[in-house]
Amino acid sequence: MTSVPSYTPSTSELLADEAAFKRSLRNRHLRGTLWKRFFQLSLVVAFAALIALFFNVVNAALGYVVEDYAVNPTLLAVDGQLETLSSAELVTYLVEYRENRLPVFIRDYLYPGDPALFTSTPLGQALPGATLPEGTADLTVRDVTTEQMAQILESNATQSTLVALVKEQVVQPVFLATYSMTESLFGYDAIYENWEANYKDLGAILKWYSWVNLDFLTSPASSNPAVAGINVALLGTIWVVFATICIAFPIGVGAAIYLQEYTDLKPGSFGARLSNIIETNIRNLAGVPSIIYGLLGLAVFVRLLVDITGGRTIWSASLTMALLILPVIIINAQEALRAVPSSLREASYGMGATKLQTIRKVVLPSALPGVLTGTILAMSRAVGETAPLIIIGASTFILTAPTGMQSKFTVLPITIYNWTSRPQQEFRDAAAAAIIVLLVILLLLNATAIILRQRARRRLTA
Amino acid sequence: MASPYEAGRETSQPQVSGDGAVVTASQTTQSLTKHARPFEAFVRLLLTICGLISILTTIGIVLVLLSQALTFFNNNQPFTFNLDNVFNGTITLQQALEALLAEIGVVISNVWAFLTGTKWQPQTGEIGFLPLLNATLLTSFWAIVVALPLGLGAAIYLSEYAAAGTRDRLKPVLEILAGIPTVTYGFFALTFMTPILRGVFGTDNVQVYNMLSAGLVMGIMILPTIASMSEDALSAVPRSLREASYGLGATKFETIGKVILPAALSGLTAATLVGISRAIGETMIVALAAGANPLPALTLNPLQPGETITGHIARISGGDLPYGSINYNSLFALGLALFLFTLIINLISQRVSKRFREVYQ
Numbered sequence: 131m132t133s134v135p136s137y138t139p140s141t142s143e144l145l146a147d148e149a150a151f152k153r154s155l156r157n158r159h160l161r162g163t164l165w166k167r168f169f170q171l172s173l174v175v176a177f178a179a180l181i182a183l184f185f186n187v188v189n190a191a192l193g194y195v196v197e198d199y200a201v202n203p204t205l206l207a208v209d210g211q212l213e214t215l216s217s218a219e220l221v222t223y224l225v226e227y228r229e230n231r232l233p234v235f236i237r238d239y240l241y242p243g244d245p246a247l248f249t250s251t252p253l254g255q256a257l258p259g260a261t262l263p264e265g266t267a268d269l270t271v272r273d274v275t276t277e278q279m280a281q282i283l284e285s286n287a288t289q290s291t292l293v294a295l296v297k298e299q300v301v302q303p304v305f306l307a308t309y310s311m312t313e314s315l316f317g318y319d320a321i322y323e324n325w326e327a328n329y330k331d332l333g334a335i336l337k338w339y340s341w342v343n344l345d346f347l348t349s350p351a352s353s354n355p356a357v358a359g360i361n362v363a364l365l366g367t368i369w370v371v372f373a374t375i376c377i378a379f380p381i382g383v384g385a386a387i388y389l390q391e392y393t394d395l396k397p398g399s400f401g402a403r404l405s406n407i408i409e410t411n412i413r414n415l416a417g418v419p420s421i422i423y424g425l426l427g428l429a430v431f432v433r434l435l436v437d438i439t440g441g442r443t444i445w446s447a448s449l450t451m452a453l454l455i456l457p458v459i460i461i462n463a464q465e466a467l468r469a470v471p472s473s474l475r476e477a478s479y480g481m482g483a484t485k486l487q488t489i490r491k492v493v494l495p496s497a498l499p500g501v502l503t504g505t506i507l508a509m510s511r512a513v514g515e516t517a518p519l520i521i522i523g524a525s526t527f528i529l530t531a532p533t534g535m536q537s538k539f540t541v542l543p544i545t546i547y548n549w550t551s552r553p554q555q556e557f558r559d560a561a562a563a564a565i566i567v568l569l570v571i572l573l574l575l576n577a578t579a580i581i582l583r584q585r586a587r588r589r590l591t592a
Numbered sequence: 593m594a595s596p597y598e599a600g601r602e603t604s605q606p607q608v609s610g611d612g613a614v615v616t617a618s619q620t621t622q623s624l625t626k627h628a629r630p631f632e633a634f635v636r637l638l639l640t641i642c643g644l645i646s647i648l649t650t651i652g653i654v655l656v657l658l659s660q661a662l663t664f665f666n667n668n669q670p671f672t673f674n675l676d677n678v679f680n681g682t683i684t685l686q687q688a689l690e691a692l693l694a695e696i697g698v699v700i701s702n703v704w705a706f707l708t709g710t711k712w713q714p715q716t717g718e719i720g721f722l723p724l725l726n727a728t729l730l731t732s733f734w735a736i737v738v739a740l741p742l743g744l745g746a747a748i749y750l751s752e753y754a755a756a757g758t759r760d761r762l763k764p765v766l767e768i769l770a771g772i773p774t775v776t777y778g779f780f781a782l783t784f785m786t787p788i789l790r791g792v793f794g795t796d797n798v799q800v801y802n803m804l805s806a807g808l809v810m811g812i813m814i815l816p817t818i819a820s821m822s823e824d825a826l827s828a829v830p831r832s833l834r835e836a837s838y839g840l841g842a843t844k845f846e847t848i849g850k851v852i853l854p855a856a857l858s859g860l861t862a863a864t865l866v867g868i869s870r871a872i873g874e875t876m877i878v879a880l881a882a883g884a885n886p887l888p889a890l891t892l893n894p895l896q897p898g899e900t901i902t903g904h905i906a907r908i909s910g911g912d913l914p915y916g917s918i919n920y921n922s923l924f925a926l927g928l929a930l931f932l933f934t935l936i937i938n939l940i941s942q943r944v945s946k947r948f949r950e951v952y953q
Contacts, residue, residue: 419873
């Protein structure tokens with residue numbers, strides 16, 4: 131056993147450039163670590179932006195308000211709970227306090243047509259399908275008595291509409307001051323002192339207020355932010371998105387099947403070239419700014435096809451939206467179809483099935499989860515899209531919920547846009563509340579997509 | 593033998609409906625030759641039509657934009673050229689052609705005025721769109737200043753550094769950012785970014801509506817697009833290139849900077865171009881936060897209000913615009929410019945990314 135002499139080189143024995151190498155290696159690693167921190171920072175910034183965005187919305191939608199009334203609601207109902215009143219009682223208050231405005235209420239909340247023509251149209255024509263007091267169908271609104279107008283309101287307006295009306299027109303709450311959530315939490319003393327000094331003697335009350343509440347969801351728009359709600363906009367969004375999907379889903383999935391399944395074309399043939407062109411075209415369409423679709427909708431659906439769509443209506447909106455989300459649906463559905471293993475198709479052909487049978491019974495069922503997920507993603511795009519609807523002229527201020535495809539409409543994002551662009555802070559707060567509702571809808575949609583996908587996957591593997 | 597495939601011509605049985613109805617197996621003579629299936633052909637035709645709708649959309653966009661824009665450039669008059677008049681003998685062919693030439697001359701000079709003029713006021717005949725373009729480019733520039741380094745940084749971190757678990761936890765952040773409606777970003781720009789900017793640079797220097805706020809928030813909006821496309825490009829770089837670089841003694845960061853980024857360059861370029869095109873076409877953020885008047889003079893200062901092409905289209909079309917009015921038609925001229933602009937950028941991006949796909953397959 132010979133022992134190997136242990137040998138440790140002293141620093142001086144190291145090669146000069148090795149020392150330099152070690153130094154530079156340290157620097158290289160240092161530089162690497164610094165850059166890694168920068169890359170991490172990018173994600174931190176993105177995360178911070180997301181938090182700031184949510185915080186900013188919640189901050190505006192909660193907080194103290196100083197509220198005052200023209201008529202205290204406790205005089206009208208127990209504890210001021212207007213919701214507990216019957217339609218008849220609500221109408222009595224409207225007659226008592228706002229008698230001369232009754233025709234305007236009927237026009238704004240029951241009459242779907244052109245406001246300018248209302249006073250000259252017989253009630254039977256102006257309010258089709260409405261229950262009218264005996265003998266008033268041929269009279270215009272000028273010729274009926276107050277009692278008859280009250281009857282019309284009572285029997286045709288929903289109770290929640292009447293509650294909103296009494297609130298807006300009789301109670302007339304106003305917010306004399308509003309505070310953000312942070313101001314309310316960290317500066318309560320100042321808010322209280324300010325209220326005592328300036329508002330207490332007016333009889334105004336200081337209260338914690340959430341802009342998102344039941345009244346907000348059930349009331350129509352108003353020029354008074356204290357009673358403005360998103361009911362009509364919410365219904366408009368539901369109408370438009372539902373109609374959009376009904377139009378775009380069959381077309382989009384059909385196009386995807388055509389592009390993905392009918393590939394038995396001879397290369398260079400007309401059919402093959404057509405598929406190629408369509409494919410390129412869809413990719414380019416996906417990059418066209420949404421506002422351009424709005425211009426297309428304005429010229430074609432609103433103007434050219436006015437006899438079918440009725441102009442600036444849900445028809446025009448949903449057709450425009452359908453064209454807009456079509457590329458999204460097609461691309462997603464194609465991906466889902468592509469993911470179906472070709473062995474399944476071969477097996478089906480091997481059993482003697484035709485192409486269509488294979489697609490219907492084999493390919494589509496297994497691609498369904500992917501197709502549905504893609505459709506719901508396209509749906510959430512349609513829910514949030516604003517610009518094209520502004521271009522085709524969605525109304526910003528309407529009080530009647532849509533009743534059909536030819537109704538005028540407004541949607542949630544347009545209400546948000548409209549309220550945000552007003553200078554009053556109260557409307558910005560209301561816009562924040564509407565944003566919360568919009569984000570919740572999107573959250574629900576995406577959650578549905580995930581659940582659907584998982585359920586369908588489980589069924590397929592079972 | 594109950595296969596619809598073999599439902600022969602000679603059988604007396606009812607033919608398969610194409611719906612999967614089972615044919616009874618009592619046929620004796622069967623032909624395996626291909627035969628017409630009208631229902632299948634019909635469905636195929638329907639599906640082809642579905643595919644064609646996307647082409648119709650494109651044609652519709654181009655036709656609508658071009659025809660209205662041409663009317664706008666023809667001093668908002670419809671074109672008078674009509675061969676019927678020539679056949680009627682009302683005017684000679686020469687007169688008709690001369691009139692057409694004169695109109696083409698008008699259109700060309702107006703297009704030139706559109707592209708070079710520095711004042712946008714169609715009612716008074718000032719149709720230079722440079723102020724609108726200026727604001728569009730300025731906001732998009734600031735958006736890219738935010739989104740490119742951050743998006744690229746996030747992509748590099750996700751694809752090169754993060755473990756699979758971390759990646760799965762971090763990616764939803766970007767996905768949520770991508771799913772937020774743009775009107776929400778507009779609200780954010782106006783009520784969060786603008787007050788911060790005014791606090792930093794002083795309320796005298798920063799207007800309530802300013803292009804910087806809109807641009808920065810737009811940067812956050814396109815960040816997920818750039819990040820996810822860049823991440824795809826980075827993860828498409830083959831592992832062997834990384835291994836070779838490590839084998840030569842390069843550190844992780846050197847590998848990223850000298851090997852992976854150059855290899856993914858075309859994909860990264862494509863991502864950036866798509867981001868730019870989205871920024872140029874974005875409407876709601878600029879409509880809410882950037883201002884509601886065309887720039888009075890060309891500028892590079894983002895702290896003042898300025899109206900972009902999209903913002904202008906959104907504002908003008910907000911009311912009940914009379915059809916055929918000069919403002920109505922001007923929307924389509926602006927739309928055409930916007931469409932061509934984004935189309936060219938998207939086409940370049942597709943060309944670039946196709947090249948990158950070809951290299952590593």
